[in-house]
Amino acid sequence: MNVLEINNVTKRFGNLVAVRDVSLNVAKGEMCAIIGPNGAGKTTFFNLISGFFPPTSGNIVFDGRDITRLSTHERVTRGMARTFQITEIFPELTVFENVRISAEVAGGYRLRPWISRSEATKLHAGVEEILKLVSLEGKADRLVGELAHGDQRAAEIAMALALEPHLLLLDEPTAGMGDQETFQVTQLIRRLHRESNYTIVLIEHDMRVVFHLADRICVLDQGRMLAQGTPQEIAANETVQAAYLGNAA
Amino acid sequence: MSAEQIRKLVVLAAIWAALLLAPYWMVPLGGYTALATRVLVLGLAAMSVNFLLGFTGVLSFGHAAYFGLGAYGAGLTLKFLAASTPLALVLGMLLGGLCGAILGTLIVRRRGVYFAMVTIAFGQVFYYIAFQWSSLTGGDDGLRGFSRQPIDFGLFKLDILSSADNFYYFVLFCFALVAGAMAFILRSPFGRTMIAIRENERRARFLGIPVERHIWIAFTLSCFFMGFAGALYALVNNFADPRGLHYSQSGDFVMMAVMGGMRSFWGPLLGAAVFVVLQDYLSSITVNWMSFVGLLFVLVVLFFPRGLLGFLQRSKA
Numbered sequence: 001m002n003v004l005e006i007n008n009v010t011k012r013f014g015n016l017v018a019v020r021d022v023s024l025n026v027a028k029g030e031m032c033a034i035i036g037p038n039g040a041g042k043t044t045f046f047n048l049i050s051g052f053f054p055p056t057s058g059n060i061v062f063d064g065r066d067i068t069r070l071s072t073h074e075r076v077t078r079g080m081a082r083t084f085q086i087t088e089i090f091p092e093l094t095v096f097e098n099v100r101i102s103a104e105v106a107g108g109y110r111l112r113p114w115i116s117r118s119e120a121t122k123l124h125a126g127v128e129e130i131l132k133l134v135s136l137e138g139k140a141d142r143l144v145g146e147l148a149h150g151d152q153r154a155a156e157i158a159m160a161l162a163l164e165p166h167l168l169l170l171d172e173p174t175a176g177m178g179d180q181e182t183f184q185v186t187q188l189i190r191r192l193h194r195e196s197n198y199t200i201v202l203i204e205h206d207m208r209v210v211f212h213l214a215d216r217i218c219v220l221d222q223g224r225m226l227a228q229g230t231p232q233e234i235a236a237n238e239t240v241q242a243a244y245l246g247n248a249a
Numbered sequence: 250m251s252a253e254q255i256r257k258l259v260v261l262a263a264i265w266a267a268l269l270l271a272p273y274w275m276v277p278l279g280g281y282t283a284l285a286t287r288v289l290v291l292g293l294a295a296m297s298v299n300f301l302l303g304f305t306g307v308l309s310f311g312h313a314a315y316f317g318l319g320a321y322g323a324g325l326t327l328k329f330l331a332a333s334t335p336l337a338l339v340l341g342m343l344l345g346g347l348c349g350a351i352l353g354t355l356i357v358r359r360r361g362v363y364f365a366m367v368t369i370a371f372g373q374v375f376y377y378i379a380f381q382w383s384s385l386t387g388g389d390d391g392l393r394g395f396s397r398q399p400i401d402f403g404l405f406k407l408d409i410l411s412s413a414d415n416f417y418y419f420v421l422f423c424f425a426l427v428a429g430a431m432a433f434i435l436r437s438p439f440g441r442t443m444i445a446i447r448e449n450e451r452r453a454r455f456l457g458i459p460v461e462r463h464i465w466i467a468f469t470l471s472c473f474f475m476g477f478a479g480a481l482y483a484l485v486n487n488f489a490d491p492r493g494l495h496y497s498q499s500g501d502f503v504m505m506a507v508m509g510g511m512r513s514f515w516g517p518l519l520g521a522a523v524f525v526v527l528q529d530y531l532s533s534i535t536v537n538w539m540s541f542v543g544l545l546f547v548l549v550v551l552f553f554p555r556g557l558l559g560f561l562q563r564s565k566a
Contacts, residue, residue: 050455071459072454072455073454073455073457073458073459073460076455076456076457077457081455082455084451084455088449088451088452088455089449089452090444090445090448090449090452091448091449092448093444093448097441100441101441101442101444101445101456102456104438104441104442105442105456105457105458106457109438110438110439110442110457110458110463111438111439111466112437112438112439113433113434113437113439114433114437115437115438159452159456163456163457
C-alpha cells in the first residue's frame with residue numbers, strides 16, 4: 001500500500017518552474033531519499049508535500065485521501081511530520097517539554113485547560129519511551145538550546161515521532177554536521193527505519209548517508225524527476241552522473 | 250519535593266503575604282491603602298498584556314482599549330442599569346472581552362510590527378468613540394455620576410465605598426481570582442501551546458497547532474482579563490476616562506510588563522508597583538515625572554533585559 005502518492009505535481013513561481021511534472025509513490029515502510037544538485041527543487045518539492053503552499057497543478061494523496069488543498073496543520077493531524085534543514089525546536093524549553101508539547105497536541109489535548117493525572121502519567125510514559133528511542137533519555141531536563149547540534153536534531157526528530165506519524169519527512173537531517181554527528185544521526189534514522197518501521201522521505205546532500213540508508217533514491221534536476229531506483233541502479237545511471245558532473249564542471 | 254519547587258512555594262507565599270498585609274506595611278512606609286489598590290488593578294492589566302506578550306509572544310499595543318471598555322462597561326452599568334458592583338464587573342469584563350474576540354479575528358493573521366500597528370488602530374477607534382459620543386460617555390470630561398456599591402452578602406453588607414481597607418481586600422480577592430485563572434491556563438496543555446508559539450511559530454505549526462486560532466483564543470482571554478481590570482479601575486476612581494483607552498495608556502501597560510519582566514508571571518505586577526509608586530511620588534515634586542520613569546525604563550531595558558524580576562531571579566540563582 002502506498003502511504004504517499006504524488007501525481008504530476010508542478011509548482012510555478014511567476015516564470016520560474018521550480019518543480020515540473022513530478023510523480024512519486026512511497027510505499028509503507030519504505031525509505032526514499034531525494035537527491036539532486038543545488039536549485040534542483042528538492043526543498044520546494046518537500047514544501048509541496050508538507051503543505052507550505054499548494055501546487056500549481058497535480059495532486060497529492062496521503063493515506064488514500066487527496067490532501068492537495070489541506071493546510072499544514074491539517075496534514076500534520078493526519079499523520080505527516082517533518083523536520084527542517086535548520087533545526088526548528090523550542091530552544092528555551094527542556095528536551096522533555098519539547099516532546100511533551102508534541103505528544104499533547106497529538107493526543108488531542110491542545111485546547112484543554114486541564115489534564116488529569118492519569119492522562120498526564122500516560123503522556124509522560126510515552127514521551128520517555130520516545131526519548132529512549134532517540135537516545136536522549138539522559139538529557140530530558142536539559143534546555144534544547146544548549147545541546148550539541150546532533151542532539152538538537154535528535155530532539156527535533158523525537159518531536160516528530162511524538163506525533164505518531166505515518167510518514168516522516170526529513171529535510172537534510174545531517175546538514176552542517178561533523179562526521180561524528182552525521183554518524184550519530186544516520187544511525188538513528190536507520191534504526192527508525194529498520195527497527196521501528198517508519199515510512200521516511202528524506203532530502204540529503206551527503207551521498208554516503210543516502211547510499212547507506214535509502215531503499216530507493218529519486219534524483220531531481222532542474223525541477224524534473226531525472227531518475228528513480230535502488231542505490232545500485234542510481235550509481236550506475238549515466239544520466240545522473242552527467243547531471244552531477246555537468247553541474248560540478 | 251525538589252529544592253526548586255520548595256523555593257517557588259516560598260516565593261509564592263511571600264508574594265501573597267505581602268499582598269495580604271499591604272495596608273499594614275504601606276502606611277508606615279509613607280504610602281496609603283488606595284495606592285496599593287491602584288497597584289493591584291494596574292498590575293492586573295499589565296499581567297493581562299503580558300499573557301499575550303510574554304507567554305504567546307505577540308505584542309498588542311492597543312490593549313488599553315479593552316481596559317477602557319471594561320471601565321466604561323462598569324461605569325455605564327452602575328449609572329444606568331443597576332446599582333450592583335458585581336454586575337458592573339461582569340458586564341465590564343464582557344464588553345472588553347467580546348469586543349476583543351470580534352476584533353481579534355481580524356488581528357491575529359498579522360505578525361510583529363503589523364500586529365502591533367493593527368492593535369493600535371483598532372484601539373484608537375474606541376478612543377474616538379468614547380471621546381465623541383458625549384451624550385453617553387461624557388466625552389472628554391469622562392463618565393461621572395456613579396460610584397461603587399456595597400457588596401450585599403445577604404446577612405451583611407460590605408462597605409467598599411468609604412472603607413479603603415475593605416475595598417483593597419475586595420480588589421485583592423478579584424485579583425486573586427483572575428491571577429489564579431491566568432496561572433491555571435498557563436499550566437494547561439493549551440497554555441503550553443501558547444509558549445510553543447512564542448518559542449517557535451513554525452515548529453508549532455508543524456506540530457499540528459492551528460497557530461492563528463490559538464493566538465485568537467489567547468488574545469480573547471487576555472481581553473477578558475483586561476476588561477475585568479478596567480472594570481475594577483472604574484470602581485477605584487468612580488470615574489471612566491477616555492484617556493484610559495488611548496494608545497499611550499497601552500504603552501504604559503507594555504512598559505510595566507517589560508520593566509517588571511515579561512518572561513515571569515509576577516514581573517508585570519512588580520513593574521506596575523514601580524510605575525505607580527514613582528508616579529505618585531514624583532508627580533508631587535515635578536510635572537515631568539514621566540521623564541524619570543522613562544529614564545528608569547531605558548536603564549532597565551539596557552541593563553536588565555529580562556526586567557527587574559528577571560534580574561532578581563538571576564542574582565539569586
